[in-house]
Amino acid sequence: MSQAEVAPVRAGRSRSPLWTFGILRSELATTLRRGRTLALLGVLAAVPVLIGIAVRIQTSDGSPAGPPDGGGPAFLSQVTNNGLFLVFAALAVTLPVFLPLTVGVVAGDAIAGEASAGTLRYLLVAPAGRTRLLLTKYTATLAFCLTATLVVAVSALAVGALLFPVGEVTTISGTRIGVGEGLLRAGLIAVTVAASLIGFAALGLFISTLAGSGIAAMAATVGVLITVQILDTIPQLSGIHPYLFPHYWLSFADLLRDPVYWDEIVKNLGLQGLYAAVFGSAAWARFAAKDITA
Amino acid sequence: MTEPGAVTESLVVPRTGTAVIETRGLTKRYRGGQLAVDGLDLSVPDGSVFGFLGPNGSGKTTTIRMLMGLIAPTSGTARVLGNPMPGAARTVLPQVGTLIEGPALYAFLTGRDNLVRYDSADPTADPRTRHARVAAALDRVGLAAAAGKKAKAYSLGMKQRLGLAAALLQPRRLLVLDEPTNGLDPQGMREIRTLVRELAADGTTVFLSSHLLDEIEQVCTHAAVMARGRLITQGPVADLAAGTRGRLAVTTPDPADAARILKEHGVTGVTVDGDRVTAEPPPREVELADLSGALVHGGVRVRSFGVERASLEDAFVALTGEGFDVAG
Numbered sequence: 001m002s003q004a005e006v007a008p009v010r011a012g013r014s015r016s017p018l019w020t021f022g023i024l025r026s027e028l029a030t031t032l033r034r035g036r037t038l039a040l041l042g043v044l045a046a047v048p049v050l051i052g053i054a055v056r057i058q059t060s061d062g063s064p065a066g067p068p069d070g071g072g073p074a075f076l077s078q079v080t081n082n083g084l085f086l087v088f089a090a091l092a093v094t095l096p097v098f099l100p101l102t103v104g105v106v107a108g109d110a111i112a113g114e115a116s117a118g119t120l121r122y123l124l125v126a127p128a129g130r131t132r133l134l135l136t137k138y139t140a141t142l143a144f145c146l147t148a149t150l151v152v153a154v155s156a157l158a159v160g161a162l163l164f165p166v167g168e169v170t171t172i173s174g175t176r177i178g179v180g181e182g183l184l185r186a187g188l189i190a191v192t193v194a195a196s197l198i199g200f201a202a203l204g205l206f207i208s209t210l211a212g213s214g215i216a217a218m219a220a221t222v223g224v225l226i227t228v229q230i231l232d233t234i235p236q237l238s239g240i241h242p243y244l245f246p247h248y249w250l251s252f253a254d255l256l257r258d259p260v261y262w263d264e265i266v267k268n269l270g271l272q273g274l275y276a277a278v279f280g281s282a283a284w285a286r287f288a289a290k291d292i293t294a
Numbered sequence: 295m296t297e298p299g300a301v302t303e304s305l306v307v308p309r310t311g312t313a314v315i316e317t318r319g320l321t322k323r324y325r326g327g328q329l330a331v332d333g334l335d336l337s338v339p340d341g342s343v344f345g346f347l348g349p350n351g352s353g354k355t356t357t358i359r360m361l362m363g364l365i366a367p368t369s370g371t372a373r374v375l376g377n378p379m380p381g382a383a384r385t386v387l388p389q390v391g392t393l394i395e396g397p398a399l400y401a402f403l404t405g406r407d408n409l410v411r412y413d414s415a416d417p418t419a420d421p422r423t424r425h426a427r428v429a430a431a432l433d434r435v436g437l438a439a440a441a442g443k444k445a446k447a448y449s450l451g452m453k454q455r456l457g458l459a460a461a462l463l464q465p466r467r468l469l470v471l472d473e474p475t476n477g478l479d480p481q482g483m484r485e486i487r488t489l490v491r492e493l494a495a496d497g498t499t500v501f502l503s504s505h506l507l508d509e510i511e512q513v514c515t516h517a518a519v520m521a522r523g524r525l526i527t528q529g530p531v532a533d534l535a536a537g538t539r540g541r542l543a544v545t546t547p548d549p550a551d552a553a554r555i556l557k558e559h560g561v562t563g564v565t566v567d568g569d570r571v572t573a574e575p576p577p578r579e580v581e582l583a584d585l586s587g588a589l590v591h592g593g594v595r596v597r598s599f600g601v602e603r604a605s606l607e608d609a610f611v612a613l614t615g616e617g618f619d620v621a622g
Contacts, residue, residue: 015417015418015420019417019418019419019420019421020417022414022415022417022419022421023414023415023417025414026410026411026414026415030400030403030411033402033403034402035402117398117399117400118395118396118397118398119398119399119400121359121362121364121394121395121398122392122394122398122412122415122460123412123415124362124363124364125362125363125364125387125390125392125394126387126412126413126415126416127363127383127384127387127388127415127416128415128416129383129384129417132417133415289366291359291364291365291366292359292364292365293359293364293365
């Protein structure tokens with residue numbers, strides 16, 4: 001076992017740096033082939049269908065959607081006039097609960113699920129590398145965030161176009177923009193909604209490095225989500241509200257102003273970045289030093 | 295095993311000794327305070343089939359996990375293929391095929407896709423040859439026909455084979471197989487033993503942990519014995535068995551007389567079990583023929599007489615002073 005014998009293995013094969021992304025491709029494919037992922041996406045796709053049908057039935061006698069005082073989910077009352085608003089309404093409905101719920105399942109299961117299945121040890125001796133594996137898991141989780149949001153948006157767009165007229169969009173500021181511009185804004189909103197989940201995804205990944213079983217990690221992640229949502233509604237705690245990750249979630253509506261009001265959107269993205277940095281580092285510190293005994 | 299200082303300093307160039315695995319004082323104490331591995335000095339020669347033997351709970355798997363970088367040692371060092379672990383995991387592990395504590399599979403993927411997944415995790419694995427290598431590995435463990443089945447439909451033996459196939463995805467310099475014949479029927483066990491011999495003939499060092507003594511005796515050139523977290527002994531299998539003295543055994547219809555005469559000739563540890571009298575073998579200067587002559591002279595009718603060769607099991611019992619099935 002001289003150095004001469006070790007060296008050819010390192011240098012002899014013409015190795016491509018691109019091969020390191022093989023694990024990401026495999027992770028994305030594996031995530032999408034899991035029955036659970038498809039079920040989650042199916043539920044998300046069904047939400048706009050339910051909203052669309054409900055609004056259609058309720059307004060078939062000509063009455064406006066939603067209570068007359070404009071309560072209920074945002075944008076719901078405009079859906080009958082313009083199917084495009086179903087995209088905004090569906091995202092406003094799913095962002096507080098359904099979307100983070102599915103992200104919590106995927107992020108919470110990321111490491112803990114592999115650990116409890118025993119596959120984690122084989123990935124690590126492959127060797128996937130702990131940092132590389134964690135980055136892969138986080139990237140795949142973010143890809144799921146975007147996919148899940150797009151599933152809601154595309155489903156809503158299809159249902160909205162099918163059940164309601166589609167035309168010029170009246171912005172919150174009262175101005176009117178064309179359908180093309182409206183679609184562009186819808187796409188931007190979907191990306192913003194997906195980006196709103198960045199912080200929570202990192203939190204879920206951190207919990208996943210702590211837990212011993214996938215189920216425990218998912219439950220804990222979703223539990224944290226609900227707790228934080230409740231804290232965000234208690235007025236006495238208003239001092240900490242700006243630091244809670246869901247606090248600015250609904251700021252995506254500001255993209256429908258003319259001109260766009262960026263303040264809270266920027267605050268939201270900044271907060272998500274902060275959560276990603278803090279909990280991403282914590283997840284790395286935990287995972288890099290963890291004894292893998294499962 | 296002479297200069298402990300040199301080991302930690304030389305990072306890439308190993309000393310002239312050809313140890314594929316070398317540990318110094320390797321120790322693992324779990325957070326609960328339980329000492330799982332205690333000061334292990336293990337040396338696995340290049341090209342050997344090395345049996346790592348011990349009852350369940352003796353620290354074998356913890357040792358293997360430390361060698362593979364899954365667990366950080368509490369103290370001590372481990373070198374695999376000449377490089378320190380876990381520090382050099384990225385260069386060492388692609389050259390090591392591993393089966394640890396049974397196979398672990400993605401139930402919703404086919405056998406083939408499970409291997410593709412594990413191969414993708416290795417940044418040194420060429421994606422262009424991936425499917426050919428996966429097919430070859432499946433073929434080698436006899437799973438080619440079941441490659442398209444979902445892993446959840448696999449029997450325990452098939453899962454074990456798939457785990458082995460994952461260890462054989464690339465040409466390896468070292469195979470670490472933890473209880474590789476678990477869950478296999480006798481035919482499957484024979485196939486695995488044949489496979490291990492083939493791999494060893496190709497020059498791969500095989501590190502094989504087992505609690506089955508006969509398995510180690512059948513395939514291994516070297517062995518180490520662990521009990522309660524400590525290394526009891528290590529060396530060539532023949533030496534280990536030879537190191538244990540066999541038993542002098544006499545079969546006779548007159549066991550009482552035989553025992554008396556043996557004792558009169560200074561033989562110790564005489565025990566009588568039915569028509570079988572066994573004892574510690576006499577010291578070298580005593581000629582065995584004189585003993586048998588004395589027995590015959592004393593009117594003992596002898597059916598058989600001789601020193602029985604010690605098996606690895608005898609060696610283990612002698613070394614640990616306990617039965618083999620005791621969990622430490």
